[in-house]
Amino acid sequence: MQIGDVYIFAGSGIGTGGAVSENRGLLEHISPALMGYLLSFLPQHDPLAESVPGGLLTSELVERLRGDNFCGYALARFSGEERGWLAFYRGRLLEAWRQTTYGHLCGTVAYRALQRELGQGTLSLYRLQPDDLPALVALTQGLSRITAMAANSVVVSDLVDSLVQEQFTGALVLEDGLVGRAWFFARGKRLFGGELPTEFREGHLHLVQAPSKAPPDLLEQARQEDQEQRAIRLSVVWNAAQEVLKEYMGRGAPSALERLRSIHTTDDPASLEKALRRWMSESLEPNAATLFDRLLRPTL
Incomplete structure (x- = not known):
């Protein structure tokens, strides 16, 4: 399985590939509920704050994270199991996402929505390594490489070998109804642990490649x-x-x-x-x- 050339953004925010302008990751392919489910299983081993009142997400807090060159993400939780998400890369806010009943909000629209609504939710902040962020941003801003492929038709060992050979950076997502599982890769290596199963018996697979350039702040x-x-x-x-x-x-x-x-x-x-x-x-x-x-x- 040939995945294709892969470029990821570097610490300077300048990538080696061309600009990706219309890539929307999995936003066109999975439900907001499933996206929220996937984000709730991101690594949480290095917390900066956990389950604090969401109203603390102020412009001052975001500016402090910028000044500290924060790398990581913020996870917002609302009633009804809805989620929100912010991704920071060396202090820059690269993505904001808000789960709604009817669809995804992302970008500045989601950021403004989170600022307005977080008073009714909680906020957790977790640190990550800079190399972890491109794979996460692929969920909403990546290039879709495989969409809704029957999982049982994929030879897992061949897929993994191809990802390693291509030095793939992005996310592999298994969708099984309203739940799923995500595996993240940086230059062909798995992030956050979590081995892939030897085979997929049911569900559908999505593969999204990280943006070639760091998205705008x-x-x-x-x-x-x-x-x-x-x-x-x-x-x-x-x-x-x-x-x-x-x-x-x-x-x-x-x-x-x-x-x-x-x-x-x-x-x-x-x-x-x-x-x-x-x-x-x-x-x-x-x-x-x-x-x-x-x-x-x-x-x-």
């Missing part, structure tokens, strides 16, 4: 998204203010808008809205502020 992505959303909202606020000024000041609107822009230089849309609303009520009339709100929120 989700924290940097989240910050960029926040900046973009702030810029969009600020533009909406100023456009609404411009329309109000046109309505109430006519030809004097452009110069009035320029003066307001020079006075109110905040990049916080909420603060800007409040300040402009107050100015309109005091300097124009209360109805101007009402029009301002209607322009900002057309459904009101």
